[in-house]
Amino acid sequence: MTGLAAEQLERGSGGLDGGASVAASAAGPGQASPMLESLRRIVQEVNNAPDLERALTIIVQRVKQAVGADVCSVYLNDFDNRRHVLHATDGLRAKAVGRVRLELGRGLIGLVSERAETINLDDAVSHPRYQRITDTGEEQYHGFLGAPIIQNRKVLGVLVLRQREKRHFGDDEVTFVVTLASQLAGAITFARTNGELARLQDDGIPQRFLPGLPASPGIGIGTAVVVYPPADLNAVPDRRAENLDNEAKDFLGAVEHVAEDLDRFAARTQAHLSAEDMALFDAWRLMLESDTLIDGTLSRIRAGNWAPGALRETIAEHAKVFDDMDDAYLRERASDVRDLGRCILTHLQKLTAAPIQYVPNTILVGDELSAMQIADVPREMLAGIVSTTGSGSSHVGILARGMGVPAAMAVADLPVGRVEGRELVVDGYRGRVYVAPGPTVRTEYQRLAEDDAALTSELQALRHLPSETSDGYLVPLYLNTGLVSEARPLGIEESSGVGLYRTELPFIVRDTFPGETAQMSNYRRVLELFAPRPVTIRTLDIGGDKPLPYFPMHEANPFLGWRGIRITLDQPEIFLTQVRAILRASIGLDNLQILLPMISTVGEVDEALLLIHRAHEELLEEGYQVRLPPIGVMIEVPAAVYQCEALARRVDFLSVGTNDLTQYLLAVDRNNAHVAKLYDEFHPAVLRALLQILAGARVHGREVSVCGEMAGDPLATFLLLGMGVHSLSMGAGSLLRVKRVIRSISRARAREVLKVALQCEDAASVRRLLLDAIEAVGLGGLVRPGK
Structure with a gap:
């Protein structure tokens, strides 16, 4: 024991x-x-x-x-x-x-x-x-x-x-x-x-399964290979530096080595990842080369601490910024910061770890896996990923989905130290892991894996086909992303554009606000990559629960605090600089749309529109040939649902963030283990809120997009089509699965399913109905095989 x-x-x-x-x-x-x-x-x-x-x-x-x-x-x-x-x-x-x-x-x-x-x-x-x-x-x-x-x-x-x-x-x-x-x-x-x-x-x-969180769909059967962090930052003591110049030189050399490692991993995985997923390497480079990391560590070295101790303090401070955030995607970046810190420490300590022996059908297992450890495994040998921590929004989960590797995260009961070399089954659809499965379990999952392979092959045949229903109704499918790579591998062409481009990360990895020119360069890159397809850029959504290192805020209740449009309207110079950069980036491309986050009153929209028009007029006066793009608002708080008609009158489109909307409607923090099971986007209250949003938008002829996780759920496709949602925005890994459902049903059938769903009184009943509906068209394998 x-x-x-x-x-x-x-x-x-x-x-x-x-x-x-x-x-x-x-x-x-x-x-x-x-x-x-x-x-x-x-x-x-x-x-x-x-x-x-x-x-x-x-x-x-x-x-x-x-x-x-x-x-x-x-x-x-x-x-x-x-x-x-x-x-x-x-x-x-x-x-x-x-x-x-x-x-x-x-x-x-x-x-x-x-x-x-x-x-x-x-x-x-x-x-x-x-x-x-x-x-x-x-x-x-x-x-x-x-x-x-x-x-x-x-x-x-x-x-x-x-x-x-x-x-x-x-x-x-x-x-x-x-x-x-x-x-x-x-x-x-x-x-x-x-x-x-x-x-x-x-x-x-x-044999019992170990429950976790589904992170990447699919079935993986193979042998456990356990990995662990190469260096322990927490164990590093403070120590007086003997030679400050040498300590600084050693630190910068270690950073350079890690940068080379990142380039090598990127080259190894490029053939298996989409442009969106390759952008994760850009994120790590941004973090690695950020002023916060480099200057912060050098400053501590100059104060007298040796390089490992200075690095420990800097990483802890930088990771805490992410740890304190409510946004699940950004909070997971804390583990990326710690991974980079460990990699730098490894080179500082000149550790030469014994090479790991990967076997065919490796199931990579660890307490806190890093994306770089995953990239180290030859793709042809990697059959699955299991971590006792993390979530689907961690870089590990994102990479797994991009590579098509089944993954289960937060498998807290997994005895990591005792599974090396044992056979594992990873059910990435349900987040389950079986250790040394019995013959019956293994045979059943082997069958499911074969079915899954056939389904994957079938999905690949959908590439470049239109996303339209069997009765000819076109439903554009967009990408959610936060960084894009300059590479253009196959897969990026599958989307109709970008439905949600998050602008927060470049702000967070710096130690000062980025200037207009630096921002413009980032936005221009994504607009050019997708031109002439539309790109919806969301204005800065920080504050309260997502403080910047150089703009800290401490609040008793960050869930309901100073964030999103609230902070940018209170600090108009931040908003104006960003809007000017966004508008300048679109010159000659004309594929830009601007999205305003966390809207709860019509007054906020009116103020934001005044500032956007002001920035537009300033640029015209300065000689820039900029056009005013379509402007939309995110519907993610209940107040916006009840005022959606008034909001639609003021803007060109509405975009529904179902993650936050569900959380606020149900008063459930989905990242809190005690109540996470209550979080369900199929709750009748959420469905009726969506109907109300569409009805309000229809009065003024505005289109409605859904950009939360619900958009990428094949089960939800029936409901969203039936409601009349105009477009969906999701992660790259969900595009083909959702397209498969869209091409298999008619709008009339979707409306029939929606009509029955609206008579249900709880989310479980809605989910059962949708499972029956997707099974009826032979697509049960898209969601939970074997259920």
């Missing part, structure tokens, strides 16, 4: 300090209660247990002793065979362990599991749900206390205390047992995923 198992036990579901608070309150100030001391000792002893069997034995023995009960037992739920199995006991007959199996839901054990709450009875025998079990000798006991063992809302088993005489267990004793039960949940989950629990049962149970 050492290592990850101990960590799982430590964190459990309830937590030691919170769960033991009632017990602790019985002691005087500054004095721990006997119960709390017992709890700490038990947790420590269980942490040192070599396996789950020994851990369960320790728990039943120590809990029985601490509470003064006659019996302590642990029953675990076997859902596949629908039974409760006695796995450990102190007080009942030892031969009953593993052999006593109650039908799921039967008896008092079943009642505790069914209710998912503690049951405390003076006389269990008199309870109507009591079930006599003669094999254990349990019929002679009266007092009963049963506490559910719960993890992620699922009852894994029951921790039971019995007393020969009638006894109602006290509040501190109940709290003690509940806390131990919650701590036990993590260890049971670990043992189950590691296969240990199966070995403890006579006939075993089917």
Whole structure:
């Protein structure tokens, strides 16, 4: 139970300090209660247990002793065979362990599991749900206390205390047992995923999957190759520099080496990535060469710290800027900053890591994988990617999708240190990972992988075909991006243009606001690359939860704070400079559209339009032949939904950011693990909000685009088509999948599905309807194969 198992036990579901608070309150100030001391000792002893069997034995023995009960037992739920199995006991007959199996839901054990709450009875025998079990000798006991063992809302088993005489267990004793039960949940989950629990049962149970977040669709079957960071920045101490010039020279040399590594990785992966995905290498170069990183480290070296220590402080400061952001895409950039820091430190320390031996069908596994570690694997050998951290918006997830490699992120229960060389199955559609899968699981996923390969081949045949419904209705598909590369590999031509170009990253990686000329160069690049197709450039969306290093803001509630259009209107010089740069970049191309973010009032639009017209007039006076482009607003807060008609009267188009709109409508932070399951874009409230937006836009003949994750979901295509959305904007990896759905259905069919969906009262019902609809046209493999 050492290592990850101990960590799982430590964190459990309830937590030691919170769960033991009632017990602790019985002691005087500054004095721990006997119960709390017992709890700490038990947790420590269980942490040192070599396996789950020994851990369960320790728990039943120590809990029985601490509470003064006659019996302590642990029953675990076997859902596949629908039974409760006695796995450990102190007080009942030892031969009953593993052999006593109650039908799921039967008896008092079943009642505790069914209710998912503690049951405390003076006389269990008199309870109507009591079930006599003669094999254990349990019929002679009266007092009963049963506490559910719960993890992620699922009852894994029951921790039971019995007393020969009638006894109602006290509040501190109940709290003690509940806390131990919650701590036990993590260890049971670990043992189950590691296969240990199966070995403890006579006939075993089917191999369980480890849940995570889907990051890149597809099925990967192969052998785990574990990688880990090459250098530990956190372990670097401060040290007085002997020679400041040499330290600075070493640092700059290390940066140059990392730049060369980036160029090598880019060359290796260019054949497998789209232009949008190749732009990630530009992002790393921007970060690597940013004033914040270079000047910040050199400044600390000049202050007397040696290069590794100066680098550690700079990376920590720079990463924190991203860590504090609410935007998921930008927050993931913190891991990229740390990756670059580790790479620089590796060269500073002149570490020469032993080359990793990649095998055919490598499943790359790690706690915090870097995109550069992925780029190091020969593409023909890479079958899947699994990380215990991260999300679909991390660079790892973006690269995986661009390369067409199945990936699962945030697989928190994966015992990374124990899977090297073992066979893994990665279900990138559902974010699941199977360790050493049984024959049935492996055969089924092998079939799905073959189906997936056939589907991928079918999707490739759609390249350059129009994105139109079976009844001839054209639905333009655009790209969401934040950086573009100068390269033009195949794939970039699939989009009808750029539906959302984020302008934040070049601002964030600097230590001062970029000037008009520097901004113009960036915008000109993307406009030229896609000309004559339209490019929608969103004005700066920073502030509150996304502070700039040189323009910090600290707010109590950044979700509802100073951000987006609010900050740029309050700081008009920032807005005017950016708008001037955008307008100048479009000269002679005329494929520009401007998008205003975080609009919540018509007054904000009026102010922004005045400033845009002012910038336009200034440029004309200065001799620039600029044209005023179409201007739109993002609908991403509820207030904008209810004023969409008034907003549509003022602008040329509307663009719906479904990620933020869903989050604000449902009052759910989708990055908060406690409530993330409540976040669902198919919630009836979200669907009705979209209908209201379209209705308001229709009054003034304005087009509506959807640019959130919903746009790239093949399931949502039915609803968005049925509603009459004019265009969709998404990541490059979703283009062909969405196009496949569009070309397979008619608008009439989409309207029929929408009509039924609007009668549903919850998101789950909508999702089931859409799954049935996509299966009916033979495209179930686009979403969740094998479901």
